[in-house]
Amino acid sequence: EEEIPEDHPRYQDLLTRHRIEQGVEKGITHLQGMHAEGRGSAFDYLLGEETIPSADEAERAAxxxxxxxxxxxxSINGNVAALVPGEMVELADTVDADLEVNLFNRTPERIEAIADHLRAHGAEDVKGLEADARIPNLDHQRAKVDADGIHAADVVxxxxxxxxxxxxxxAMGKTEIVIDLNPLSRSPQVAEVPIVDNIIRAVPNVTAHARTLADADESELRGIVEGFDREEALRAAEERIRSGEL
Ligand code: PTJ
Known part of the structure; x- marks a missing residue:
């Protein structure tokens, strides 16, 4: 990561791409992850490569x-592990959450490599290795989850x-927080909290909000949750992308 000068106008984008390439080299990220990164990068460009106000609100609601x-x-996949391993560990510590590896292209080697990578970034307990439960009505590898992890979670x-x-x-009744730069992709469309922002900016900002809210009482937290408008967040992100105003 030393080779990219920090004052380069596209520093963050180049850094992101480099991390994904390194992830592929280390066996953490699937080759398909490079395509996913390319898609994300295009949307980020249209968003002005910044956290728009509606995304900040979503991050606070999250x-x-x-x-x-x-x-x-x-939930951690190969792109997430390559891009924000330490930041995910920090968020998990801050809100007392578990980390669970869940992969579309699931192999024992990648699961192990990602779990090791998270441990190297300070994770104590990584779930997803047991895979002793299934998400109903899902016929691919992402259905494999831990019984005491995603299967039992209330918020994912x-x-x-x-x-x-x-x-x-x-359908299992879980509350979902989705991070995806494309507001039209299926996951943000069904999420209770769609965060349309680059994961590199989103995760540290969710953690910062969680620290600010650490002493808030339950009614204040419920007020924030209820005041968040998912339709409006999706609309604002799409409008920003379509407006062409950077
Ligand atoms: O590691 P695996 O085996 O589980 O595979 C994971 C990938 C990423 C390959 C798989 O989930 C995939 O192909 O994903 P998609 O269908 O490309 O969806 C990824 C979504 O994330 C797209 O909508 C992208 O716009 C978005 N995205 C990509 N990079 C970022 C992003 N959103 C936020 N921040 C990013 N840095």
Whole structure:
């Protein structure tokens, strides 16, 4: 990461791309993750590569949900592990959540590599290795979850996947927080809290909000959760992307 000069106008984008390449080299990120990154990068460009106000509100609502949760879980795939391993560990510590590896292209080697990578970034307990439960009505590898992890969770953070797991989790009655730069992708469309922001900016900001709200009482947290308007957040993000105003 040393080679990219910090004053380069596209520093963050180049850094992100570099982390994904390194993730592929280390066996953490799937090759498909590079396509996912390319898609995300295009949307981020249109958003002005910044956290728009509606995303900041979503990040605050996400923090409130996580603080209210009994059993929050943060789901980790190969892109998330490459981009924000330490930041995910920090968020998990701040809101007392579990980290669970959940992969579309699931192999024992990648599961192990990602769990090791998270441990190297300070994670104590990483779930997803047992895979002793299933998400009903989902016929691919992402259905494999831990019975005491995602299966038992009340709030799940689902970053960077455009798919049908979000819907299946919703059918299980879980509250979902989705991080995805494309407001039209399926996961944010069904999420209770869609965060349309780059995960690199989103996760530290959710953690910052959670720290600010650490002493808030339950009624204040419920007020934040109830005051958040998911339709408005999706609309504002799409409008920003379509407006062409950077
Ligand atoms: O590691 P695995 O095996 O579980 O595979 C994971 C990938 C990412 C390959 C898989 O989930 C996939 O193909 O995802 P999609 O369908 O490309 O969806 C990824 C979504 O995340 C897209 O809507 C992108 O716009 C979005 N995205 C990509 N990078 C970022 C992002 N959103 C936020 N921040 C990013 N940095």
């Amino acid at each position: 923090a409130a949900h996580l603080l209210l949760a009994e059993r929050p879980v943060l 953070v689902v970053p960077l996947e455009d798919g049908d797991r979000a819907e299946a989790l919703e």
